[in-house]
Amino acid sequence: MTPVELSRTVLHAVRRAVDGGELDVTVPERALVTEPGPGGCGDFATNIALQLARPSGQPPRRVAEILRPHLAGADGVRDVVVTGPGFLNISLDDQADVLTALVRAIRSRGTEYGHGAALAGEVVALRVPYEVRAEVVADAVVRIVATQGGRATVEHGEPVNLRPVPAPEDPAPLGPDAAQWALLHPAPHDRPRITADHLVQRESNPLFRVRYAHARIRSLSRNAARLGFTAEPGPLQESTGQEPTGQESAGQEPMGQELRGQPTDPGDARFGHGARRPVGGPLDPAADADRATDLRPAADTRPAAPPHTGAPVDTDAQGGAAPTTAAQGAAAPAIAVESGPALASTARDDDHIGHGAQPYAGPADPPADTRPATDADPAANPGPTADPRPAVPPHPDAQGAPHPQRTPSPTPTPLQTPLADHPRILAVAATHRAPDRLARHLVTVADAVLPFLPCVLPRGEEKPSAAHRARLALAEAAGTVLAGGLSLLGIDAPEHL
Numbered sequence: 001m002t003p004v005e006l007s008r009t010v011l012h013a014v015r016r017a018v019d020g021g022e023l024d025v026t027v028p029e030r031a032l033v034t035e036p037g038p039g040g041c042g043d044f045a046t047n048i049a050l051q052l053a054r055p056s057g058q059p060p061r062r063v064a065e066i067l068r069p070h071l072a073g074a075d076g077v078r079d080v081v082v083t084g085p086g087f088l089n090i091s092l093d094d095q096a097d098v099l100t101a102l103v104r105a106i107r108s109r110g111t112e113y114g115h116g117a118a119l120a121g122e123v124v125a126l127r128v129p130y131e132v133r134a135e136v137v138a139d140a141v142v143r144i145v146a147t148q149g150g151r152a153t154v155e156h157g158e159p160v161n162l163r164p165v166p167a168p169e170d171p172a173p174l175g176p177d178a179a180q181w182a183l184l185h186p187a188p189h190d191r192p193r194i195t196a197d198h199l200v201q202r203e204s205n206p207l208f209r210v211r212y213a214h215a216r217i218r219s220l221s222r223n224a225a226r227l228g229f230t231a232e233p234g235p236l237q238e239s240t241g242q243e244p245t246g247q248e249s250a251g252q253e254p255m256g257q258e259l260r261g262q263p264t265d266p267g268d269a270r271f272g273h274g275a276r277r278p279v280g281g282p283l284d285p286a287a288d289a290d291r292a293t294d295l296r297p298a299a300d301t302r303p304a305a306p307p308h309t310g311a312p313v314d315t316d317a318q319g320g321a322a323p324t325t326a327a328q329g330a331a332a333p334a335i336a337v338e339s340g341p342a343l344a345s346t347a348r349d350d351d352h353i354g355h356g357a358q359p360y361a362g363p364a365d366p367p368a369d370t371r372p373a374t375d376a377d378p379a380a381n382p383g384p385t386a387d388p389r390p391a392v393p394p395h396p397d398a399q400g401a402p403h404p405q406r407t408p409s410p411t412p413t414p415l416q417t418p419l420a421d422h423p424r425i426l427a428v429a430a431t432h433r434a435p436d437r438l439a440r441h442l443v444t445v446a447d448a449v450l451p452f453l454p455c456v457l458p459r460g461e462e463k464p465s466a467a468h469r470a471r472l473a474l475a476e477a478a479g480t481v482l483a484g485g486l487s488l489l490g491i492d493a494p495e496h497l
Helices: 003-019 048-056 060-072 096-112 132-147 176-184 206-227 285-294 416-420 422-431 435-455 466-488
Strands: 044-046 077-083 087-092 123-127 151-155
Touching: 003 044, 003 048, 003 060, 003 087, 003 096, 048 060, 048 087, 060 077, 060 087, 096 416, 096 466, 123 132, 132 151, 132 176, 132 422, 132 435, 132 466, 176 206, 176 435, 206 435, 206 466, 416 422, 416 435, 416 466, 422 435, 435 466
Parallel strands: 123 151
Antiparallel strands: 044 087, 077 087
């Protein structure tokens, strides 16, 4: 069940409560379904009870209790819990299928995903002044209204019913796409900025982030075809049960990696999209294995330090046999990587490890040989004074016992909410004649998908799997939403950038 279908299920529950005489309200046109907030539970939550409390003359909690059995008996709903003042928290039968069903719905509808019938049969008359921003906004509203089954007409005359704040200067020098964005992205009551900031290819430019995300997704599809696999909706988890969200520190790839004077889609398919490869490095897997092996610290060939006797040790007299620590022997040479302008810092915690090596996983206890030794028998350790503290038990590492493995819990992708919310955003933008809401929603989608993209293609010697096909399908679904939204705003969705 997708969030759109769940929203219809909530409305059907309200209708059944009204038909049964339990509620005396008008059934609303839509029900907002979102992820549960703080204190909530389940897969989705809705505030429909709070919305109907005043019209029904009953407390929100009472309205929620009335709707609960109607929702709990719906197909695909496992449980419904009332929390807070009256929020309905809904648990679905199979939460893993929610995202898969959403991706399938987007792939089946294409750029028409989100089109509905909120304004079916209605004619919206727009009367605008002779001003460039008013004309551009009205033109976008005509296209957005059409997605909801309505028809909009544009006239010039009084009384004016669509008058955004005029542009301070002519936006034509920015070019067609940047000019459209500069006039549509701000809210109608905000003064648009007609500056060159809209042309800068930097992370601070929201138009660039949206168009770059679409171009990057198209590049992923081309590279996946070169690797011999295509998109197929399904679970995003690997066999270990961990679902990538694009937030992993070791796999984070800064934006602008392709903007270094090289085309976007050509790349080393063996390393995966966005993976770093040493400058001039061979393409031989054996050479890569050798490179990773060479990065390990060399074995310490110096003679072992004499046993501790409680007296100061003269390192010069012992031929320089000073005890070494793990920090002194862990220095490893860094691989030279390509340098060039990027939109974010290119430093990574595991850049010095090398291709194929395992990155440092997190803080750990120091090795046993670097901790101060404590002898159980004070007589065996003569010194100025005996330590009255109890003996420290041996560390598990000293006995060769491994640390317990922590099983990471699956984390839902942050893409699910903005993709599922796209139909509602289109309906609101059409109803309120507000293309700026669609523009800001596209920025939200782009910001959610960009951190996810580095984990779409296989890395290193990894083979394409069902999880990679599912991740590619999710990325392509986000690209479809971006392309459809940019088209409604009159902006080109580039294949390359």
